[in-house]
Amino acid sequence: MSTSRLARGRAGTSWPRSELPEFSPRELVDEINAGVEQGLRVVAYFGAAEGSDIRLFLVLADDAQSEIAIGTARVEGKAFPSIAEACPQVQLFEREIVEQWELEAIGHPWSKPVRRGRSLLGAAPSASGSSPHLPAVTDFYRVEGAEVHEVGVGPVHASVIEPGHFRFQCHGETVFHLEIALGYQHRGIERALATGPDRRSLHYAETAAGDTTIGHATAYCEVVEALAGARVPARGAVLRGIMLELERLANHVGDLGALAGDVGFLPTASYCGRIRGDYLNLTAELCGSRFGRGFIRPGGCGFDVEATLREQLVERLERAFVDTRSAVELLWGSSSVMERFEATGVVPKQIAKDLGLKGPAARASGLTRDARHDHPSGIYRFHQIPVSSADTGDVFARAYVRWLEIQRSVAFLRDQLATLPDGAVRSTVGPLPEDALAVTLVEGWRGEICHVALTDPQGHFARYKIVDPSFHNWSAVAWTLRGGQISDFPLCNKSFNLSYCGHDL
Amino acid sequence: MLDLFLARLHQKHRTLAFPGGPPPVLPERYRGLPVINEGRCEEGCTACAEACPTEAVLLSPRLGIDLGRCLFCSDCVEACPTDALSFGGDFRQAARNRDDLVVDEERAIRLATALDKKSRRLFGRSLKLRQVSAGGCNGCESDVNVLSTLVWDIGRFGINIVASPRHADGLIITGPVTENMRLALEKTYAAVAPPKIVIAVGACAISGGPFVGHPEAHDGAGSVVPVDLYVPGCPPHPLTILDGLLRLLGRIEEEPGKRAR
Numbered sequence: 001m002s003t004s005r006l007a008r009g010r011a012g013t014s015w016p017r018s019e020l021p022e023f024s025p026r027e028l029v030d031e032i033n034a035g036v037e038q039g040l041r042v043v044a045y046f047g048a049a050e051g052s053d054i055r056l057f058l059v060l061a062d063d064a065q066s067e068i069a070i071g072t073a074r075v076e077g078k079a080f081p082s083i084a085e086a087c088p089q090v091q092l093f094e095r096e097i098v099e100q101w102e103l104e105a106i107g108h109p110w111s112k113p114v115r116r117g118r119s120l121l122g123a124a125p126s127a128s129g130s131s132p133h134l135p136a137v138t139d140f141y142r143v144e145g146a147e148v149h150e151v152g153v154g155p156v157h158a159s160v161i162e163p164g165h166f167r168f169q170c171h172g173e174t175v176f177h178l179e180i181a182l183g184y185q186h187r188g189i190e191r192a193l194a195t196g197p198d199r200r201s202l203h204y205a206e207t208a209a210g211d212t213t214i215g216h217a218t219a220y221c222e223v224v225e226a227l228a229g230a231r232v233p234a235r236g237a238v239l240r241g242i243m244l245e246l247e248r249l250a251n252h253v254g255d256l257g258a259l260a261g262d263v264g265f266l267p268t269a270s271y272c273g274r275i276r277g278d279y280l281n282l283t284a285e286l287c288g289s290r291f292g293r294g295f296i297r298p299g300g301c302g303f304d305v306e307a308t309l310r311e312q313l314v315e316r317l318e319r320a321f322v323d324t325r326s327a328v329e330l331l332w333g334s335s336s337v338m339e340r341f342e343a344t345g346v347v348p349k350q351i352a353k354d355l356g357l358k359g360p361a362a363r364a365s366g367l368t369r370d371a372r373h374d375h376p377s378g379i380y381r382f383h384q385i386p387v388s389s390a391d392t393g394d395v396f397a398r399a400y401v402r403w404l405e406i407q408r409s410v411a412f413l414r415d416q417l418a419t420l421p422d423g424a425v426r427s428t429v430g431p432l433p434e435d436a437l438a439v440t441l442v443e444g445w446r447g448e449i450c451h452v453a454l455t456d457p458q459g460h461f462a463r464y465k466i467v468d469p470s471f472h473n474w475s476a477v478a479w480t481l482r483g484g485q486i487s488d489f490p491l492c493n494k495s496f497n498l499s500y501c502g503h504d505l
Numbered sequence: 506m507l508d509l510f511l512a513r514l515h516q517k518h519r520t521l522a523f524p525g526g527p528p529p530v531l532p533e534r535y536r537g538l539p540v541i542n543e544g545r546c547e548e549g550c551t552a553c554a555e556a557c558p559t560e561a562v563l564l565s566p567r568l569g570i571d572l573g574r575c576l577f578c579s580d581c582v583e584a585c586p587t588d589a590l591s592f593g594g595d596f597r598q599a600a601r602n603r604d605d606l607v608v609d610e611e612r613a614i615r616l617a618t619a620l621d622k623k624s625r626r627l628f629g630r631s632l633k634l635r636q637v638s639a640g641g642c643n644g645c646e647s648d649v650n651v652l653s654t655l656v657w658d659i660g661r662f663g664i665n666i667v668a669s670p671r672h673a674d675g676l677i678i679t680g681p682v683t684e685n686m687r688l689a690l691e692k693t694y695a696a697v698a699p700p701k702i703v704i705a706v707g708a709c710a711i712s713g714g715p716f717v718g719h720p721e722a723h724d725g726a727g728s729v730v731p732v733d734l735y736v737p738g739c740p741p742h743p744l745t746i747l748d749g750l751l752r753l754l755g756r757i758e759e760e761p762g763k764r765a766r
Contacts, residue, residue, distance in 0.1 A: 116685055118721060135685055155689045158668035160636045160650040162643055163686055184685045187640050188721035200558040203576060203715040210642025210740070267509055271516050273654035281532070288534035288592075291644050293739065294578055303534065326512045333508055501642050504685075 006031055006060065006069035011375040014226045017435040017454070020057075021071050025080040028058055028073040035060045035069065036087055041356055041369075043068070043441065043450045045093035047075070047101045048463035049120070054101045056080065057465075059439050059452060063374040068439055075103060082108035089356030092471060100190075112138055115183030115504045120191055135183035136165035143169040143176045151486065155184045162500035170486055178481040178489075180474055185504035193464035197224060197298075197432070201461075205451075206293055209468055209502030213289075214240075214247040215444025216466070216502075217296035219451040222377055224298045226438035227453060228429045232378065236300030236425040238416050241379035243286065243295050245409040248445040249320075250279035252360075252402040252409075255497050256328055259399050262491045263340040271327035278320040282313060300426030314417050321410050328403055341396035345480035345492035348393055357476050358469040359447020360405065361496055363389040364397035371443035380443075385412050398495040432459040446470060446499065468502030520658050524757050528596065528744055535742070536577045536592035543568040543610045545589040556584035559708070559717055569609030572598060572737040573711040599736045599749025603727065606711070606735060617734055619755030624700065628674050629754050631663040634704070635673035635697065639690050640680030640722055644740035645707035649677060651743045664750060670694075675702035675733075681709040681722035682729055694730045702733040702753075706746060711735050 005021045023031065032042060044059040054075040061068050073080075082105035084091035092114060094105040099113050100120045116135045136155065148171050155163035163184040169177040189204045205220035206213045218240055225232060232240070257272025280290035287295035287303045294302050305313070331337050347357070352365035362369055370387045372380045388404035390397035434457045442449045447469030456462035473496055480492040521529055531537070546568060554562040561574035562581050568589065570581075582590050597616055600606050605615035619625060638646050652659045653666060667673050670693045682690060694703070705726040708714035713724035726732055736749045751757040 134688060155686065156635075156637055156693050160638070160646050160653075160666055162638045162641065162646060163689065184683060184689065185638075185640050185680070186683055186685050186721055187681065187716045188719045191721075192716075192719060199556060199580065200715055203558045203578065207642040207644065207715055207739075210644030211647055213644070267512060270655050271512070273651075274516075274519055274656050277651060277654065277656060284532045284535065286534070288532060288536045289577075290648065290742070291740065293576070294536075323516065326515045330508060330512055499643065501640070 004031060004034060004069065006035070006071045008067050008069050010066065011068050011439055011441040012222055012226050012377050014229070014433065014436050014438045015070065017437055020437065023071050023073045025056060025073045025075060028056060028071055029081050029083045031071055032058065032060070032083055032087060032090060036089070039064065040069065042087075042089050042093065043448070044439070044452050044465055044467050045090055045097070046452070046465045047097045047103070048454055050074065054103065056097065057452070057454070059450070061375065061441065063369055066375055068375070070437070070439070078102070079104040079106050081106050082111070084108050088354050088475070089472065092475070110141070113183065115186045117183065117186045118188065118191070136167070136181045138181065140167045140179050141169070141177055147171060148176070164500050166489070168481070168486055173485045173487065175481040175484050175486050178478045180478055182474065182500060182503050185501040187501070187505065189505040190464055190466060194461050196461045196464070202298070208466055208505060209470070209499040210291060211251060212247065212444045212446065212449070212468070212499065212502065214243045214292040214296060215442055215449050217292070218244060219440045219442040219449045221296055221298045222440040222442065223438050223451045223453045224429060224432070226440065227432045227436055227455060230299050230427055230429040232300045233424045233427055234421040235304075235423045236427075237378040238420055239301045239305060239425060240296060241383070242413060242416055243283065243292055244442070244444070245412050246279055246283045247292060248409050249406060250276050250283065251445040252406050253279060253324055255494070256331065256399060256402055258494050258497070259341070259395070259491065260331060260337065262494050263337055265331070265334060265337050268327050268330050271323065275320055275323050275327060278316070278323070282316055282320070285309065285313065297426060299429040300424070302426070304425045305420065310417055310420065314414070317410065317413055317417075324406060328406070331399065338396065340491065341399060342392070342394055344395045344488055345484060345495060346392070346394045347476050347479055349391070351479060352393065352476065355475045355479070356472045358472055359443070359445070360398055360401045361473050361476055362447065363387065364401045365393035366391040369448070371441045371448040375441040377440065377442065379416065383412065383415065385409070395491055395495040434459050444469065446497070447473065466505055468499055470498035470503045473498050474503060519656050520661070521656055523744070523747070524751055531594060531596060531742070531744070535594055536579060538593050538595035538598055538614060539570045539575070539608065540591045540593045541568055541570065541608070541610045542589050545587040547587055550586065552584040552586060553581035553590055556580040558715060559712070563607070563609075567609050567611070569607055569612070571712070572606040572608060572614065573603060573735060574708060574717065575737060576708055576715065576739040578739070596742055596744045597748050598738065598741070598745050599734055599752060601734060603711070603732070603735060606737060617749055617752040620702070620753055624702070625755050627700065628702065632675070632754065633665050633667045633673045634675055634677045635670045635693060636666055636677045636679070637690050637693050638679050639686035639726070640683035640716070641707065641709060645679035645709070648740045648743045649679065649706060649746060652747060657743055657747060659747065659750070662751065662754070662756065670696035671698070673697050675704065676730070677704045677706060678710045678726040679706050681713040681716040681719070681724060682726055683722045687723060687729060690726075690729055703730050704734040704736065704750070705732045706736045707741060708737060708739045711737060714739060
């Protein structure tokens with residue numbers, strides 16, 4: 001139906017670099033425009049060094065066809081054309097390319113640093129990091145006029161949360177605009193991955209966003225397996241799915257508790273705070289770590305589940321779910337909670353689409369996108385989990401979608417634990433091929449995680465790109481505050497519960 | 506309203522008995538304090554050290570592990586051909602000095618000792634901490650946060666996480682201290698009124714963790730502020746953090762499960 005020249009295939013396949021179609025930067029931009037018009041999404045758009053040049057890589061997702069589409073363009077000179085004005089979902093990608101490769105995005109409406117990271121070009125700009133380079137030391141969009149005032153929050157916050165800076169333009173209690181400055185958590189993960197795979201690579205994936213260890217480690221291992229042509233044994237693939245859903249359960253339950261806490265509804269806040277731990281402890285039974293460290297390994301899994309452990313898991317899962325239902329259903333029956341959740345922080349469907357939202361946040365606004373369904377890998381190719389969605393786009397919808405997903409994850413776990421296939425959990429993974437590219441999409445609990453690896457002539461990573469769902473979704477947090485009350489900020493923010501380090505990398 | 510009471514009955518009382526009673530049972534696969542059996546090493550073998558992502562395995566003067574760097578990932582255990590290394594089930598790992606975290610066959614971990622008498626009078630029954638995440642991955646942050654849930658309930662020891670450094674007696678730091686957070690950490694530390702204490706939680710905050718040597722980070726909290734308590738792990742189990750805090754306050758002494766005062 002389209003005349004697009006982009007290479008098409010499924011996520012999780014490996015392409016020789018020579019087979020990736022080349023465009024001029026202008027043509028690549030036209031491909032983005034045409035693709036987005038046809039309902040495709042931009043899942044990754046980044047630069048990589050090629051000799052002394054920079055090459056842009058574009059990855060679009062065609063959810064309807066369960067395909068991804070890839071193209072590249074060599075940057076001519078030190079600038080490339082921006083389409084952020086017409087296509088907001090690329091605005092942050094373009095800013096990232098500018099920051100990482102010292103380029104200019106011509107026509108970008110607000111081209112400022114993404115995370116105050118170092119340039120990926122050999123020479124680092126400044127190691128001393130004097131204050132002018134800090135993330136919040138920059139221009140902010142400002143509203144001027146009588147009684148308009150500015151509120152700055154962060155980077156250090158009032159509880160145990162990662163750092164970020166929030167700048168509100170307010171008129172009384174009403175927020176005209178919120179701008180979010182991140183980058184405080186920048187640890188240089190992409191730079192460090194670009195020489196791997198080595199003994200640290202998997203650990204970078206596990207800590208890219210440490211609350212999504214399973215999600216990112218799975219995306220990393222799937223990239224390595226795609227490149228090396230390795231196959232995960234059936235039992236290993238099922239166990240990976242079990243871990244991914246346990247991670248989702250722990251975090252969704254924790255989020256519902258935190259949302260209850262933010263509206264002062266202590267019963268659910270207290271119970272869910274504990275029950276989250278029950279799910280984390282199930283994860284720890286499988287691999288010794290509450291966050292799933294060490295479980296996902298290239299080729300499969302680092303641990304197996306023997307019969308007695310399986311029985312124990314089934315029993316403890318049921319107990320935790322009974323407690324979860326008891327705690328969570330209190331929310332929907334409490335008019336004081338519903339009054340605070342409903343119509344707060346609305347993200348309309350079109351905005352969600354324009355911003356390229358992912359995960360429960362996208363589904364709460366009526367977008368039925370879920371990588372487990374649209375771009376399945378591993379066990380999800382054989383076992384479909386219905387996509388949970390809502391259509392009001394408010395805090396309630398984001399909370400309720402989580403509750404729906406909790407129920408479906410539990411159903412999935414029951415099925416999978418009952419029908420665990422026999423066999424090995426891990427296969428061996430050979431060396432990576434030279435000059436190849438692979439893209440993987442994994443639906444973590446916050447949404448779709450995208451990893452892209454590009455290898456060099458020696459079969460090492462030449463470039464490793466990570467796109468955490470938070471990268472797209474932070475823009476939506478800013479959006480929810482437009483015309484809202486500043487006192488609703490904690491609730492709106494918690495309804496997304498995004499990753500700072502996953503964004504900052 | 507009735508549903509609230511019914512839920513309350515169903516959810517029961519869940520706060521741990523520890524440290525008055527026994528600690529909770531940890532999973533069989535939990536990786537705690539390493540157990541080193543150097544006698545099993547083959548001459549000249551360096552497989553464990555080569556596999557370690559953070560150079561936590563030391564080969565000289567004898568086979569040892571720097572818990573401050575260790576991710577408890579077991580890459581060394583997998584690499585070892587002779588089972589000379591393993592992770593045991595002991596959750597007690599917090600120490601007062603950086604050097605005390607280096608363990609080998611002859612040198613056991615020196616667990617944290619209590620603060621001096623004057624500090625204990627100040628903080629022993631009320632310790633307010635400000636948390637600063639400086640590049641943490643939200644692993645350590647999550648398991649520090651858990652201490653405030655009703656299972657762990659650090660409030661019962663007079664320990665609370667507070668919302669301002671001005672309300673705090675000290676900092677609890679996570680993350681390798683990214684360059685972009687260094688100034689914020691320095692300012693937060695300066696804003697806490699002395700006398701103050703600093704607790705570094707997790708491999709990142711102790712040594713940089715997986716990011717040790719990165720130009721984007723500073724190899725841990727100790728490069729920016731003086732540290733009074735180190736809690737190893739990636740992330741540490743909440744029990745390890747709680748044990749460390751209670752040892753620091755003199756509420757647990759050497760033996761596990763025994764209450765000091």
